[in-house]
Amino acid sequence: MPKNKQNYIWRLQEIFLVSLYLGLTSFGGPIAHLGYFHTEYVKNRKWITEEIYSDLVALCQFLPGPASSQVGIAIGTYQGGILGGFLAWLGFTVPSVLILVFAFYGLREIDPARLVWIHGLKIVAVAVVAQAVWSMSTKLTPDKERATIALLGAAITLLWPNAYMQILTIMVAGLAGTVFGRHRVTSQHPNMVFPLRKRTGAIALFLFIGLLIGLPLLRQITTNEWVGVFDSFYRIGSLVFGGGHVVLPMLEKEVVPVGWVERSQFLTGYGLTQAVPGPLFTFASYLGAVMGGWPGAIITTIAIFLPSFLLVIGVIPFWDTLRTKSCLQSALWAINAAVVGILLAALYDPVWTSAIRSTADFTIAIICFGLLQFWRVPPWCVVIVACLLTL
Structure with a gap:
């Protein structure tokens, strides 16, 4: 087998196994998933940069469908072409498909409200999203202008909590970036070349x-x-x-x-x-x-x-070219900050509001955040700790 082909097969295997791991451990809904993706793809494996990740999140917010799955597909495509994108989706999706179908056959009489440990999974989601906001804000909102955009984005998203307002927030931020961010853009904007025509x-x-x-x-x-x-x-x-x-x-x-x-x-x-x-x-x-x-x-x-x-698959090849234009780079300067703000708003609602019910819950969330951020404990281990502490 040619070496290049062998390397490609290994890369596809890695894409599938990493996404399968995320599919087994990413609890807490779409916003929490973006936190898990950030930890695995950006911090641990360094497959993409903070800027590229935020760009992809912003793009997928514009597209209909499940944003977290689309971000995973985009990253898989970036690493391994269309087949890589498919395997990234397959690995992330198969665990929940199997669990839910088996649940239909075998667990139809169980009341989900009786599964107490589920609450621990929601608390872990608080820690994961908080870690993502912490990390992304240090890179994407390092100055007062972008920090202000992020805070305004968070405020607007919280006051008018619907998907269309999120899209409008990103659009307004992009417009502001084209006006005020031109002098901030450098030629070192990270390149992102997808293997798609x-x-x-x-x-x-x-x-x-x-x-x-x-x-x-x-x-x-x-x-x-x-x-x-x-x-x-x-x-x-x-x-x-x-x-x-x-x-x-x-x-x-x-x-x-x-x-x-x-x-x-x-x-x-x-x-x-x-x-x-x-x-x-x-x-x-x-x-x-x-x-x-x-x-x-x-x-x-x-x-x-x-x-x-x-x-x-349809949008990425054109996005690949558009994002190199100076005008769009100026817009992305502000859009990335707005994405941080939207993630910050989601940290409160629905992630925080659905998980933190008492001082004990907040204490567990702090412990989980410390384990993730400072001790670099794998998320699946933190999930086990949180579930045990909530029993």
Whole structure:
């Protein structure tokens, strides 16, 4: 086997194993996932820089779909091309898919509220997000101008907590950067060359739009119910902004009124999804299992995540070129600061508000933060410590 090919195979194996580790240990929802990604990809493995990571987070905030999964796909693509992006998604997604489908078959009678240790996972998410905010702020908001942008972004996001306001905050920050940040940009802006051609990106975007338009038409002319299921889940994955917490109620409107899933089954799956690691979009896998067992789970999982994959592959080659322009670099100077502010707001709501209920919870969060930030303890070990302390 040629050495270059062998190195590529090893790289793909590494991408999959690292994302699988994250898929098994990343609890706490999409914002917490970005904290875990930052720890693993930026700090531990140094696959990308702070600036590139923030750029990718900002880009994925603009795209519909699960932002954390899209960031993972982008990093996997950066390291190993399209196959690397697919393996990064697969490793991060498979654990929660398996847990939720097995839960449908074996744990249908268990009330998720009785699983006390779940609260420990939420406390760990507080520590992880706090660590990410700490680290990113030192690099991306080192002066009073960008610190001000971050604080304003956090304030706006907290006062008007919805996905569209986050997008508007990023857009306004970018506009401010083009006006006030030109003299701040240097030629040393980090380069990020993805192994994708623009033609590949154009094909991916064509497929994304083609399926979005074509599936509803196909649904009208066929009697196959699974075509309708695929269309519903693909459409949600294509149009939802705000990540997993937004997609859950949207799924309810698609599957409960038409009788695909009973309301009691939906609520059980809703609770279980909050307790598992990985992307919240895998709730679709549970619903697919309810509708048709393992084949149904596979169909709904592919349908809801396919738009995200096509969008990332479609946009990245053009983003690769655009971000080298001085005007966009000026915008990114401020956008990166705004991303820190949005992450700071999310640290409070929903991460802090859903986890810290008492002085004891706050104490456990401080311990977890210290273990992560200063003692460099692996996140999975911190998860075990937090769960034990909350029992």
